[in-house]
Amino acid sequence: MSKSTRNRAQQQRKNALTERHTPWGGIIFFTVIGLVAAVAVTFAYLSSRPPSTEIAGLVEKDGLADGHTTSPVQYDASPPMGGDHDPAWQSCDARVYDRPLRNENAVHSLEHGAVWITHRPDLHISQLAALSQRVKAVDYTMMSPYPDLDSPIVLTAWGRQLKVDDASDPRIGRFLQAFVKGPQTPEKGAPCNGGKETA
Amino acid sequence: MTGAAGTAPRGRRIAAVLAALAVAAAALLVLRPGGGVSGDSAEAGFARDMSTHHAQAVKMAFLVRDRSDDERVRTLTYDMIATQSAQIGMMTAWLDAWNVPHTDPRGPMRWMNGHGHGDASGTKAMPGMATPEQLRELEKADGRAAEIVFLRLMLTHHKAGVEMARAAQTRAEDEHVLRLARAMVRGQQAEIDLMQQMLTERTSPA
Numbered sequence: 001m002s003k004s005t006r007n008r009a010q011q012q013r014k015n016a017l018t019e020r021h022t023p024w025g026g027i028i029f030f031t032v033i034g035l036v037a038a039v040a041v042t043f044a045y046l047s048s049r050p051p052s053t054e055i056a057g058l059v060e061k062d063g064l065a066d067g068h069t070t071s072p073v074q075y076d077a078s079p080p081m082g083g084d085h086d087p088a089w090q091s092c093d094a095r096v097y098d099r100p101l102r103n104e105n106a107v108h109s110l111e112h113g114a115v116w117i118t119h120r121p122d123l124h125i126s127q128l129a130a131l132s133q134r135v136k137a138v139d140y141t142m143m144s145p146y147p148d149l150d151s152p153i154v155l156t157a158w159g160r161q162l163k164v165d166d167a168s169d170p171r172i173g174r175f176l177q178a179f180v181k182g183p184q185t186p187e188k189g190a191p192c193n194g195g196k197e198t199a
Numbered sequence: 200m201t202g203a204a205g206t207a208p209r210g211r212r213i214a215a216v217l218a219a220l221a222v223a224a225a226a227l228l229v230l231r232p233g234g235g236v237s238g239d240s241a242e243a244g245f246a247r248d249m250s251t252h253h254a255q256a257v258k259m260a261f262l263v264r265d266r267s268d269d270e271r272v273r274t275l276t277y278d279m280i281a282t283q284s285a286q287i288g289m290m291t292a293w294l295d296a297w298n299v300p301h302t303d304p305r306g307p308m309r310w311m312n313g314h315g316h317g318d319a320s321g322t323k324a325m326p327g328m329a330t331p332e333q334l335r336e337l338e339k340a341d342g343r344a345a346e347i348v349f350l351r352l353m354l355t356h357h358k359a360g361v362e363m364a365r366a367a368q369t370r371a372e373d374e375h376v377l378r379l380a381r382a383m384v385r386g387q388q389a390e391i392d393l394m395q396q397m398l399t400e401r402t403s404p405a
Contacts, residue, residue, distance in 0.1 A: 025214025032218050093254070113301070137306040139251040173304040181291070181301035188295075189288050193258045 055174050059161040066111060066186055073104050079118050079146055080107050082158045082186075089195040090142060092116070096132040097144040099199035109142060110158040112190035113181035118146035118154045127152070130167035140180045140192045144199060159184050238299035241370035244310025245380070246290040247301060248325060249363060253283040255328055256356055259337060263349035266341050271397065272349075275390065282386065289379060311366045327359020343401060350398040357387045357394070 064082030073084050086104035092114035106116055115138075117131060123145075131153065135143045146154070151163035155172060157179035162171060181188060236242040260276035260283075267273065294301050303309060307325050329337075329352045337348045364383040371377055 023210075025211035025218075029214045029218040029221070033221050036222060093251075134304065138302050138304055139254070139307075140302065176302055176304040177300040181294075183295075189291050191254060191257070193254055194261065 055162060055171050055178065057162055057164075057171070058175075059163075061159045061161075064159055069104075073107075075103060075107070077161065078148070078150075079103065079116065079154060079156050079161075081156055081161050082110060083107055085111065089190075089192075091195040091197050092140055092142040092192040094136050094139050095142040096135050097142065097199045099144065100146055101142075101144045101199050105196050106142075106144075109192065109195065110156065111186050112140075112192055113185035113188060114140045114142060114157070114192055115176055115180050116156045117141065117143040118149060118156065119143070120149045120152050121145040121147055123152055127167040134167075134172065134176070138176055138180060141176065142192075157182060157184060158186055236293075236297040236299065236373055238303075239310075241310045241367060242373045242376045243294065243297065243299045244303070244308075245363065245367040245371060245376060246293050247303060248307045248310070249360070249367075249383075250287050250290050251307065252325060252328065252356070252360055252363065253287050256353065256360070257283050257287075259329065259334070259349060259352060259356070262334075262337050263345050266345040267349075268342070269346060272346050275393065275397075279390070286379065286383070289375075293375065310370065311363065325359075326362065327356045329356065347398065347401050350394050350401070354391060354394050354398065357391050361387050361391070 059081075061077070061081050065084050066082070067084040068087045069084050070086060073080075075081075075083050080103050084104075085107035086102070087108070088105055089108035089112055090101055090105040092109040092112070100121075101116075110116060117135060119128065119131065123131075131143055135141045151165065153164045153167065153169075153172075155162045155164070155175045157175075160175075160179050160182075162175050164171060257280050260279045264273055264276045264280075291301070333348075333352055337345060337352065340348050361384050364380040364387070367376060367380040368384070371380065
């Protein structure tokens with residue numbers, strides 16, 4: 001650095017002090033940072049919200065037993081939301097069954113992350129068609145009739161249940177999105193195929 | 200050194216540069232919070248669909264393993280079962296880490312087919328998947344017949360799998376996804392060559 005350059009720099013600094021520029025650089029700098037921070041925080045908050053909080057009527061149950069047994073099990077929900085179950089899981093690879101399933105096998109599928117869609121045996125054929133179309137498009141789901149259901153359609157995952165009246169209810173899609181292999185799954189990574197194939 | 204631009208206050212220029220850097224850094228943060236991936240991304244679609252695809256391969260490998268004594272078939276299928284199950288685990292862990300759904304209720308393959316609007320128009324089959332009838336055919340066969348059914352089905356399955364992995368390589372950006380997709384293309388292509396050879400041995404007249 002030559003002497004003249006340093007002198008010029010000193011002069012500039014003096015000028016900046018005496019001329020009292022409005023500090024636009026600083027104002028823009030901090031405004032932009034502030035805005036960006038606000039957007040980032042909002043975005044992070046919105047994207048971290050679990051999807052399940054938006055499902056009205058969702059029933060949750062925690063602390064369910066998970067032992068294996070070949071004997072019949074008395075469940076306290078209908079359809080059961082979890083509990084002890086048969087060593088064989090019911091195949092739940094986008095499967096539509098036309099007969100009721102054994103609870104003890106179906107509960108094992110829930111443990112593997114499946115959503116079990118049950119319906120009244122007399123559900124209207126158009127409703128059945130809409131439901132089975134959904135099931136066939138989504139792995140880790142299965143569907144079966146269930147006698148004496150207290151709602152036309154019931155969706156069940158491990159520890160989560162939702163009763164709906166109509167196959168076009170938008171909560172069905174949200175339930176699938178939230179709970180197919182969802183965070184409630186006790187045994188993530190376990191298969192849905194290769195299980196019990198018949199009702 | 201300062202030249203003609205020396206008339207502009209240096210502080211303002213530095214502030215402008217810093218602001219530009221801050222905007223760039225923040226843009227990165229907003230677009231990928233915590234290095235994350237969105238539920239509609241090619242990364243997530245690939246992880247979901249390839250898990251389903253792999254799961255069926257594992258099942259078919261088990262089926263033929265229960266029906267064949269051939270050492271080469273048993274070694275090949277042991278490799279497939281172990282490798283593809285481990286890869287399902289990797290993809291499952293990614294979806295958890297990205298905090299995105301493990302399923303798309305609108306149906307599979309949207310990440311590859313360019314997101315058709317409206318709803319899923321039913322059940323778009325995933326390429327290369329064996330139908331329930333084909334699986335039953337494999338279940339009923341035994342020994343050499345089962346090996347032939349298996350090799351045919353798995354060749355179709357693997358070829359489609361390689362295509363899906365290639366599509367992921369062109370659509371995804373996540374480094375882990377790209378690495379696994381690359382490994383799948385390599386590994387499955389090698390198995391395709393081997394299976395083609397094994398099938399020829401079993402079907403061409405001696």
